[in-house]
Amino acid sequence: MPFNDSYNVNMKKKYIFIIWAVALALSFFLDKYFLAIQNFRNPVLDSVMTAFSFIGSWIIIPILIVAIFLWKKQKPLAPVMLIGLGISELLMQTMQLTIPRMRPTTIITKYSFPSGHASSVFSAVPVINRNFKVFRYCWLALAVLISFSRVYLGVHYLSDVVAGSLLGYGITLFFMYLEDKTSFFKKLTRRF
Numbered sequence: 558m559p560f561n562d563s564y565n566v567n568m569k570k571k572y573i574f575i576i577w578a579v580a581l582a583l584s585f586f587l588d589k590y591f592l593a594i595q596n597f598r599n600p601v602l603d604s605v606m607t608a609f610s611f612i613g614s615w616i617i618i619p620i621l622i623v624a625i626f627l628w629k630k631q632k633p634l635a636p637v638m639l640i641g642l643g644i645s646e647l648l649m650q651t652m653q654l655t656i657p658r659m660r661p662t663t664i665i666t667k668y669s670f671p672s673g674h675a676s677s678v679f680s681a682v683p684v685i686n687r688n689f690k691v692f693r694y695c696w697l698a699l700a701v702l703i704s705f706s707r708v709y710l711g712v713h714y715l716s717d718v719v720a721g722s723l724l725g726y727g728i729t730l731f732f733m734y735l736e737d738k739t740s741f742f743k744k745l746t747r748r749f
Contacts, residue, residue, distance in 0.1 A: 577723045584716040591708055591715040592661055598709070606706040613674035613703035618642070622681055634684050637736050641729030642680045649676045649724060662711040672713045675704040675721030683730045 611617065622638050649671055658670040678700040685696045704718040 574723075574727070577719070577726075581716065581719045581723060584714075584719040588714040588716050592711075594709050595661075595711055602709070606709045609699075609702045609706040610674065610710060610712075612699070613678050613706070618677045618681065634688055634736075637732045638681055638684045638729060641684075641725070641732045642677055644732075645676045645680045645725040645728040646673065648728065649673045649721060652724075658714075658717075660712055661714055669713050669717045670720060671724055672704065672707050672718040672721035674707050675700070675713075675718040676725035678703045678725070679722040680725035680729045682726050683733055687733070 619639065619642060622642070623635065650673070652671055653668045653673075656668065656670045658668050660667075660669040681696060682693075682700060686693045689696075700722070704722060707713040707718055708715055
């Protein structure tokens with residue numbers, strides 16, 4: 558890749574993180590307004606949002622990720638994304654234990670910051686965006702719908718899902734960077 562293109566890609570990534578950081582800061586102020594969504598709940602939307610929330614669970618997302626990689630036969634990228642998913646899950650669990658933020662509703666007793674659903678689904682975005690361009694907008698739409706479903710169902714604040722999405726995206730992007738520099742997983746998966 559020529560220097561100019563590499564520079565543009567790096568600048569684009571920096572802008573994405575700056576925009577995400579601003580969105581996270583703003584989301585803390587918008588939390589109370591997004592809770593007003595609870596006033597518009599209805600049985601049909603409840604079912605739809607519950608389905609999206611289920612798709613975003615820790616079980617379904619890894620299955621979708623593995624299916625995409627098996628279909629496209631991109632073996633070295635599967636461990637990058639799964640490790641990104643695992644590390645973001647570990648960090649999310651640690652943060653939920655150390656940041657005692659109560660959920661908007663008391664249906665679930667675990668703390669809410671950051672959202673694990675948003676973290677897991679957004680951990681796939683960097684790899685899909687770069688290597689599976691056909692799926693990138695579909696996956697991004699799925700990620701946004703899963704994250705929104707958590708706010709709609711009253712189990713997370715807006716800032717929880719923005720923080721979770723930033724965490725998942727950032728961790729996987731870091732592991733992609735390491736793979737680009739070292740080709741560790743590429744060398745490892747040649748044996749299989």
